[in-house]
């Protein structure tokens with residue numbers, strides 16, 4: 613079981629956001645990357661919502677040829693445009709996408725989210741809407757989860773609950789995030805960095821958080837990547853500020 617990218621190029625008009633990306637992803641993994649690096653674009657293409665060149669295969673099946681694959685769920689807003697109110701969405705997705713209404717209500721209760729299900733999604737606050745979309749994704753008990761920034765604008769106690777759901781639901785998938793604190797809850801998960809259109813080979817979250825970022829190429833690096841054309845090394849040891857204590861990964865991106 614795997615998500616496989618082979619020479620994948622994804623473009624908006626003539627501009628390539630992802631260029632010749634090749635990677636094999638197994639299990640549930642995190643992808644981080646600076647603003648605009650293409651994380652959302654990659655998730656959308658993997659969910660079948662964007663055209664791409666090359667090959668994206670999920671469990672051996674080419675994404676653009678898959679119709680109604682029920683094993684995959686995402687929190688992307690585009691997917692939940694059908695239906696007007698949240699109740700409408702629930703009706704449609706319980707029928708078409710295996711969303712379990714009982715599980716949906718249970719998860720809603722777990723985060724103590726008191727919302728009017730007769731409202732359209734876009735009437736909710738940014739955080740509430742994302743929580744509902746996360747819950748919709750988990751409620752189909754998917755095999756594969758594609759979650760774009762599932763913690764953004766969500767308060768800390770609820771973020772911790774979303775983290776537990778990520779551990780519980782899905783056998784494989786991709787989660788993008790900017791949130792270093794929450795990454796600490798996933799020490800044994802693999803982390804990929806998307807930079808300069810490449811997905812750099814994965815390192816364990818715990819190794820990443822215990823490392824520091826230095827400029828240039830280093831022999832002792834656990835990972836050397838390219839950021840805006842410059843080499844950056846992630847090294848373990850006493851040197852510099854640990855990534856885990858930075859609170860933000862901006863240094864990695866040279867900001």
Ligand SMILES: Nc1ncnc2c1ncn2[C@@H]1O[C@H](COP(=O)(O)OP(=O)(O)OP(=O)(O)O)[C@@H](O)[C@H]1O
Pocket residue numbers: 624629645646647648649650651652653654
């Ligand atoms: N529909 C679109 N049309 C044209 N360009 C787009 C479109 N969607 C995204 N882009 C551009 O593609 C690039 C990658 O965007 P994307 O949203 O994938 O980045 P990201 O890594 O998810 O960023 P962030 O961390 O800020 O969420 C950006 O420069 C963005 O402006």
